[in-house]
Amino acid sequence: xxxxxxxxxxxxxxxxxxxxxxxxxxxxxxxxxxxxxxxxxxxxxxxxxxxxxxxxxxxxxxxxxxxxxxxxxxxxxxxxxxxxxxxxxxxxxxxxxxxxxxxxxxxxxxxxxxxxxxxxxxxxxxxxxxxxxxxxxxxxxxxxxxxxxxxxxxxxxxxxxxxxxxxxxxx
Numbered sequence: 001x002x003x004x005x006x007x008x009x010x011x012x013x014x015x016x017x018x019x020x021x022x023x024x025x026x027x028x029x030x031x032x033x034x035x036x037x038x039x040x041x042x043x044x045x046x047x048x049x050x051x052x053x054x055x056x057x058x059x060x061x062x063x064x065x066x067x068x069x070x071x072x073x074x075x076x077x078x079x080x081x082x083x084x085x086x087x088x089x090x091x092x093x094x095x096x097x098x099x100x101x102x103x104x105x106x107x108x109x110x111x112x113x114x115x116x117x118x119x120x121x122x123x124x125x126x127x128x129x130x131x132x133x134x135x136x137x138x139x140x141x142x143x144x145x146x147x148x149x150x151x152x153x154x155x156x157x158x159x160x161x162x163x164x165x166x167x168x169x170x171x
Contacts (some may be wrong), residue, residue: 003029004018005018007019018148023147033061036167037167038065045142049114050066050072050139051073051115052115052116052134054076054116055075055077055078055081058076058117061117074107074108076101076102078100078101079102080102083104084105086103086104091126101129101130108138109138111139112139113142114140114141116141116144119147120148121148121149121155122155124155124156125158128158131160141162142163144162146166146167147166148169149169
């Protein structure tokens with residue numbers, strides 16, 4: 001928690017941004033973060049096929065976590081960043097802007113088990129959109145996993161009963 005830095009009024013007035021940059025810069029804290037997430041995932045799910053990471057900070061924790069678990073990593077990107085056939089979804093961002101996410105159409109086979117990873121859950125729009133994409137590919141979503149949850153924004157309620165885990169919570 002002491003490696004998460006608050007930035008008031010970013011990206012707009014009234015928003016308190018939780019920055020994980022100090023955590024990423026500290027090799028001991030970063031290793032501890034991945035250790036904690038690995039322990040949680042191993043204890044919760046004996047069989048997983050992929051860690052799915054959300055663009056872009058979900059890549060930073062998703063790839064080392066997948067490596068530790070000995071499984072593959074699947075990126076969910078912003079629109080236009082992936083080659084080949086893709087599935088895409090439009091959704092609203094926290095601050096009223098429209099956005100689109102994509103995943104490669106052959107990234108996951110029907111029935112494969114995934115855990116979706118990102119750095120933070122705020123209003124839940126991005127995570128919910130990623131869940132919808134993976135459901136289109138007929139993946140079995142075991143859990144959505146984040147470092148930080150902003151509880152007051154109630155983003156986990158948008159996940160429609162998909163299991164959710166956060167390492168740190170802020171009101």
